[in-house]
Each structure stands twice: as C-alpha cells, then as structure tokens.
Amino acid sequence: MRLESPKASLIISVYKDVHFLEQVMKSVELQTWREFEVIISEDGDNPEMKEYLQHLNSTFPIQHLTQEDLGWRKNRALNRAIKSAKAEWLVFIDGDCLLHPRFMEFHFKLSDKNSILGGKRIKLDENTSLDLIEGKIPIGKMNHVIIKKFREISRNGGQFLEEGIFIEPTGILGFIPKMRKMRNLKGCNMSFHRSAIDAINGFNEEYKKPAVGEDIDLVWRFEGLGYRLISLRNLAVQYHLFHKECWIEQEENLEIMKRNQKVQRFVCKDGLKKK
Template sequence: MRISLIISVFKNTLFLNTVLESLRYQTVKPDEVIISEDGDSQEMREFLGNYDAGGLNMIHLTQEDKGWQKNQALNRAIVTASGDYLIFIDGDCVLHTHFIQNHARLASPKSVLAGKRIKLGPFFSEELQREPLPNFQRKVLGRIPQLRKDGARFIEEAVYVPLNPISSTIIRLLGISSIKGCNFSCFKTAMLAINGFDEDYVRPAVGEDIDLVWRFKGLGYRIVSVKHLAVQYHLYHEESWSSQEENQQLLRQKQASRQYRCINGIEKLSLV
C-alpha cells in the first residue's frame, strides 16, 4: 500500500518546517508528500526549493490566490497523488511519531479514519518548534498545569495510546461523529467515490470536513475513530473566525438533495 500524505498550506513556512521535521521521526514514512498550497507564494517556493527533504518524495502544488479555495487545491492533490492511501493534515499540525504508522495499520477500504488534535498555546508551540519531537511528546503530558496556563485546548487529545487489538477496539467502540480536515485518512478510491471535496464551499470549515461525513456515510463508508492513536499537536496562531451560517445553509441544501457524489468536485458533473 503506497501512502500519500497531503499537507494543506497557506504561506506559513515556519510552521510547515516543524511539520516536515516531524516526518523525520515517523516510524513509517509516507511514499510521497504533497504540499497542497492554496495560493502561489514566492516564500513557499523558496522554502521548499531549499528544504532538505532527506529522501522524501515531495511534490509542491500551487494555484492562483483567489481567496479561500482550499477544496479546489485538495482536489488537485487527490488527482496528483500516486498513493493508494491518502492521509490529510494541515500545515500547522505536528505529527506524533506513530501518526502515519497507525493510520496505515488501521486502513480499510470501507472506512474513513478520523482523529483529533491538541491545540497548543504560544509558549508550548514555540518550544515544539525549537526541540526534537520525541523529547516534546515524551514530557508534554507531565506538564498539564503549564499547558492550561498557556491556554492549550483539548489537552486530553495529547494522550497517546499504543495501538493493539484491545486499544483499537475500545477506541472504535467509543466512536467519533465528525471529521477534522487536519487529521483524517482513507483510500483514494473513497475520495473518488464522493467526487472529492465540494468546491461550492468558498469559506473555511464545513466544506472541508463536516460535508464529507454525510456524503461518505451515504455511500456506505464508516467513520472510524483514531483518537489517541494518531495524535497531533496544533501550533498556536491567532484565529479569525467568521460566521458559519452561509456554509451551514449550503450544507443543509446539499443534504436535502442527497447528492452524495458532489457536482462541483474532482469531476465537474452535470445536474441532468
């Protein structure tokens, strides 16, 4: 099984550097890394042009910056991917050393694996960017009071549970109801079955994760939890969050249509 790791980015090369450095410590390496840039910045080109990939096969995809067009960029990455199996992350999410291994070990043709992330505060984010990943992940849970003081959120998601038949069964039974666009995986055939991401969504959130859930389920795919098995550390940054009412209204319209294979996706389908 060939694995394509797809990383969504927008200009922030400092964060991407830390994410790429975490790949050096992975117990299983991806067969290719696709940098899916929603834009075409000179800074990103220069950074990746000078980055020592250490033998990783890296592909950088760009597109004209026309505002938020992440879904379009991701669809281009899916088409480009040579892997049978796709793992989706964001360029501000650093991966636990067993992240790729556990996604790969739990892969199943009719399953979509969904994980979570701890959102670090500014101090711990800077620390993670300075020191080797194994050192950080080994001691982070021993500093819960400091994490709270630093403003970390979802601290429980930093708990890593070694993968074995018992742990995977318990976590699967606990279930998960959502997909985070920064931490999910599936076979490429699953993404092609739903025609990829719906490009009608031109604002962040909903279209890059929530919209996927009902469409996957409508075609018989299971959403399977990998919480605590595929841990991520989200680097701190200011968030500019706008109203999601427009996205939610669009979602309701699409759910009413029961169009599990979106019209404006990888293939541009006819409404007829």
Template sequence: MKCTIIISVYKDVDSLELILESLSNQTFLPNEVLISEDGNSEEMLTYIQEAKKKFKIFEITHSFQEDIGWRKNIALNKAIMSSKYEYLIFIDGDCVPFDDFVENHIKQASKKIVLAGKRVELGEKVTKSIKERKLSVSKLTNKYWFYLPKLIKDKTRHLEDIFHISYNSSLSFFIDKKVNYIIGCNWSCFKEDILTINGFDETYTLPSVGEDVDLGWRFRGLGIELKSCRFNANLVHLYHKKRFDSSQGIINNAILKKNFDANKFFCDNGIIKRGIYNND
C-alpha cells in the first residue's frame, strides 16, 4: 500500500524542515509528501524548491492558494484531490513525528476505519532547543524518560502522550482503541473514505473545530469508525503562541450543531458543491 502524507502549512519553513528531516528517517517512508499551503508565500515556494533537491528519498509536491484569510479546509480539499496514493496521513506544519510514525499508521490501516492519534505539546524552552539544533526530536522521543524532568519543568502539555508503544508490541493489546473525536494534526484514512463524506466542510472559515471535530461525527454517520493510534503513532507539537480564541470556537460550534441536528454527514460545501454552493 502506498501513502501520501499531507502537511498543512502556513509560512513556517523552519518547522517544515524539521518535519521533512523526520520523514526522511522514518522506519517506513511515505511515497509522497504533499505540502498543503493555506497561502502562497514566496519564502515557502523557495524553500520547497530546495527541499525537493535535498530530500530525494520521497516525492514532494506542493499545493497552494491565494492568502486571503484562514482557508485551511479549502487547501486540504485541494490536497486530497491532488494526492497520488490510496492512503492519506494528515499532520500539521508545527508537528514533528516520532521515527516510526508512518509505519504505525500504515500497519494499522484498514478500510472504513479512521486512525486518530494525539500529540505532545512541547513548551517554549524545549522547542527553542530543537529549533536551534541543540536537541533533535529523534533523540528527545527515543530517550524521553531521560528528558522527563526537563519536559515537566518546561510545562509540556499532554506529556502522557510521549509514552510510546509500537503497534506490534504485546502491550498494545491493553491500549484502549476507542476514540471520541479526531485531532486534526494526527490522523489517517483511506482516500476513498474521506471522499465518502465529501472531504472537509469549507463552510468553516475559522480554526478550532471545522478541520477535525466536524470530521469525526460525519465519518461515523456514514459507517466509518474511529480507532485510536494513541501511544504508537506519536508526534510532538512545537510551541507557538495560540492563534485562535474562544469566540471562534463559538462560531464554529454553531455551524457544527446546525449540521449535526440535520444529520448532514455528506457536507454540501466540500469537494463536491451542492445547493447554494454549486456555481454551475
């Protein structure tokens, strides 16, 4: 089975470099790395041109659009349609995978199943050390027991999700596979399954809910179950200041409730446009 890993980015080339370094050293290499840019930054374009020369171990493709505000869902739908392979893994451009991240997604993949993982949210000081190349993500995640005091002192959030148990470990049997919702920075599915729900709902024009929580109940409504890949398909979230507030969540939750009450699992404003969203 071949896979495309889709990375949602916005201008942050330093973090993208760390992600591509991690992906180039995976135990199971992705076939395609698709950089889904919600914008059209010259710096990003220049960087990707250089990255294609540096990381020849996999194919790098770039999808972009006009930078006129938060339109992540539109960018992701474009990425889905331009992706070349049957299995899709979604991460954000501020999240760096563990060394066996791709393997743990691929080896647990199944049709009509969405794999949903978590993330460790690093603090400011540890993130700075990583970006200044004083500490590698690989070293941190492979020897996390050694770094626990430093991570605790740096106020790491969701620290429990740095613990790692491979999918093929006998201990993985004891991990709870139930999951309530998708976190948009770490999940995967077959391309045909996300097409079943018509992709991301482009009605959401603010971050916080529309690119992840919305997906989970729509998948389930059409018979596609969520399964946890927590503690095996791990990644770390690099620190940055919060980019959205609670008011945006209120707006998005109103959209979510309206669609939920109407049992609208196949969204009207997704990859296919229906009703008022169809310009034909």
C-alpha cells in the first residue's frame, strides 16, 4: 500500500524472532486508526526476517532497516529508524508485543508536540500466549479473558495483569485511565514528536547493553528540556508474549546514566548527530 504522507510512523524493534513478529503484524492489521507507516528496525540482518517481510501481504507501507549484527546496538537501529521515518509522530514497540486494536488510535489521538506518551504492557503466561498465537483467543476478547482468568494467568506466571485491560475512556470507568500516571517510559510502548527526540539528539548510542538506555534514560533527558510524560495506561494496551528472558546486570548502564545526569547532559553526544 502507498501512503505518501503518513501521520505516524510505527517503529518495531526486532532481532531474530520472525515468528513473534508475524503475530505482531497480525495485530497491526487490526488497528482501528490506520494512517501510519510501519518501520521494522532490525538490530541485525537475518535472512529469514528479510524473506518474511518480502512476502508479507500488508495493507500498510513497510520499511525494513537492517544493520550488521555486532552485538546489542538497538539504540543505533532506532536512531536510523527515526531518520528514515516519513511521519512527525513516532510510535515505538517491540517485536514481541501484540497490540490492542485501538493502540495506534490513542497514540495519535492524544499526540502533542510538548508531551511524551507512554503506556505499559501485560506480561502473559505461556498458555495464554499460545492461545493468542494459535487464534484460540481473538485479541478483541482479551479483556474478557483477563478478567475471567485473572487468578489463573497470575498463578501461571502472568504479570501486570491490570495493564492488559482496555478501558473505554467515554464509558462508566473512563475516569480510571485519567487517574493513572507514568513515572518511567517503556521502550515497547511510547511515542513522541520528531522535534522532541531531535531536541535530546535521539537515543544515546553510548549504551552497549539492553535496558536503561532505550527508555529510562530518555525520561530525565526529556523532562530536563521541559517535556511532560502523559500516561496511556489502559488505553494503548499491548500484550507481551511469553518467552524466557535473559536478565543482565544493569550497573554499567546505570553508571553511564548517572555520569550524564551529574553534568545534566540532556542532549547526548552519540545520538542522531555525533558531537
């Protein structure tokens, strides 16, 4: 599909998991608001990923950006995606998070040049993830499933279940999303205007390990330049598919952040532009 002037760019960070991306793209096709392009930001160059995207029959225009696999360089990949984006409003997700059908609607509906929008995600248990992947549970029925099986999903390893419940803002419970706040960003569920990320010079490529540099580091830098963080909790809902997670120590990343905070370096040196 051709969309000469998309109103938003959905940037999806991926590494090697084509199977999960396939499920994510199915949820993208269900979006109620559709005036956006899709950018697959791949931190690597997987032939299987390339083949899948070449044969993907999508109703959205898709850009696929790759780079040599030299270890974790997600921030570099994200900066390249920002430069390639055709839209001014940029939405970021990860390639293992399925989207509620109204996810993009709220990321654009509440967009504001002076605000950073952030939501969270439910971490599904293995059984519910498989049911979603196999189509046994339509994404539109997830509210009912989460409420009905809240204890079961939690007992089986699901986390942050309250974040997986979409609340209609014009309904009787519409006051709840307005009450919920965000203190930090999740790199898998955030959006902002191009001018905002330009102002802090993009993602800091000084970080060479996952986490902190791709989201937490952004918050204090955005706020240091006067941007405010707006919550999309229970509006821009997403479902994190179950997989084994490899936790790494964060001391190195935290030290980088603390060092920059000490000198109030809101505009990073190694970002969209190299200073």
